[in-house]
Amino acid sequence: MNLSRKNKQSIILLAFVLPSLLFYAVFTIAPAFGGVWYSLTNWNGLNPTYQMVGFSNYIEALGNDPYFIKSIGFTLKYVIVMVVLQNVIALLLAVLVESRRRSKVLFRTIFFMPNMLSLIIGGFMWVFIFTKVLPVIAEKTGWLLLDQSWIGDPSFSFYSIVILSLWGGVGYQMVIYIAALQGVPKSLSEAAAIDGANSVQNFRHVTLPMIYPAVTIGIFLTLSTSFKVFDAVFALTGGGPGRSTQVIAINIVEEAFRFNQRYGYASAKAIILFIIVLLITMVQLWIMKRREVEA
């Protein structure tokens, strides 16, 4: 009796989960395992046959592919800059926006607007700004700093990629921080103010600890999205000039779909990206958990 009830329950559960399970298994799990499998082969996408080659793809990617290594380095630099700037700016804007009364909604609406647009669209608009508008502004105002080869010169295109990414990403982070700030009881900061805390002290010692969970989320989100950056770089520089602004995702896409169609080799790079993101995510969560407990 009891067992049959349990069986019935399991069957109903299965019936409810099955559609999701099917789609998820076919379009997410199977490709994930397939990726691991193909990363151990020399499959090239065109040829129907392929051989197992062990870990030689991984050895080649990490030992004998300077462009891939360079793309990891470039991505790392991008990630660090983005995690810091995106969260600092978003938190600052969130605090400032929250301090307004009537203009609060207006500013929030404006700052989030770029997040509604694809970075492909945003990227093309910024190409226009960088290549057509800024030189004119530089000429009119005499601010020669603005007149750079923002897209064509690798030492500047890093900054243009960062500018575009911040433009398109800060608003999202800001919304998270605003939601967190609204959860901080007013009475706390008022009490601190009465005790003589100025607004900076108040923020540092009262507000910031209260919104720590949101900061965890914010950093965690920027970290994983920046590692996977594709659209912003694709729209702005396409990874160029040459391969100087290639990020990991662009390197993988080019390896698989553009140049040599070495699917097996590209799969190995894709798994390396997966492992990097996984490791960083785990370290990040571990550190954050520990600090939360301490605080």
Added chain:
Amino acid sequence: MQNAYSSRKKRGPGNIMVLLILVIAAVFTLFPIYMAVLNSLKTDGEMLNHILALPTSLTFANYSDAYHKIDFLRSFWNTIMITLIGVTGIILFASMAGYKMSRTPGKLSQFFFAFFVLSSLIPFHSIMITLVKISKELHVQGSTYGLGLIYIGLGVALAIFLYHGFVKSIPRDLDEAAVMDGCGELRLFSVIIFPLLLPITATVAILNALWMWNDFLLPLLMLTDSDYYTLLISTNMLFGEYNNDWSAILASLVLTMLPIIVVYLLLQKYILSGIAEGAIKG
């Protein structure tokens, strides 16, 4: 009391600094959009010579040019179809699964949940190569409906996670009362439970619609026939082909942005709360 407190604070010089920073940030945010709109209304010559100035007369020729070059109506329709199929499928399947898993105790249910949560660790770039191959074999590659189905498979897990959490806030008494009254499982879910899930369904719909509408890499890899191009793919093709035809490019960017900005301004309250909720729970 609180008003007195904040209005006193508002008068200081700090307040002007705050406003100044916010205005500068707002100008920076809107500048590219403003420049795109402004110059999309100029003739080529005017753009070349007076890129910062207001247009002397409004030219809509760029728009009809862009409209044809990106085949706007068809691209728009394709994007809508993909998003509609994907979002509907995700809401339907994920609400069922999330609800039942949340209500069923035991190992099997926990296993399913862990299995779905696993997806949050897998970056799209790590599966895309094999995904293209599998999609080809299943003949879902290269069409709008196929792309919609793929999005269901990619997005359903996160939605299940959101539904799973939300269902806990719905009292179990409801289920039990309905079952006592002889209500079947499917009816219980569709008539009684699903309407109660509306707040989280709205969040799921907003998050997924935004993602599918703005997603670029998946359609870039999957769509080879221009009949099925989405707005982004068409715009990208235009950008690649007519690299320096900024009049047409800017007009097509504005055309592509316009629907989403209108939707945003109309629904911004819901969109922003949905985003905040999705980020905090996901």
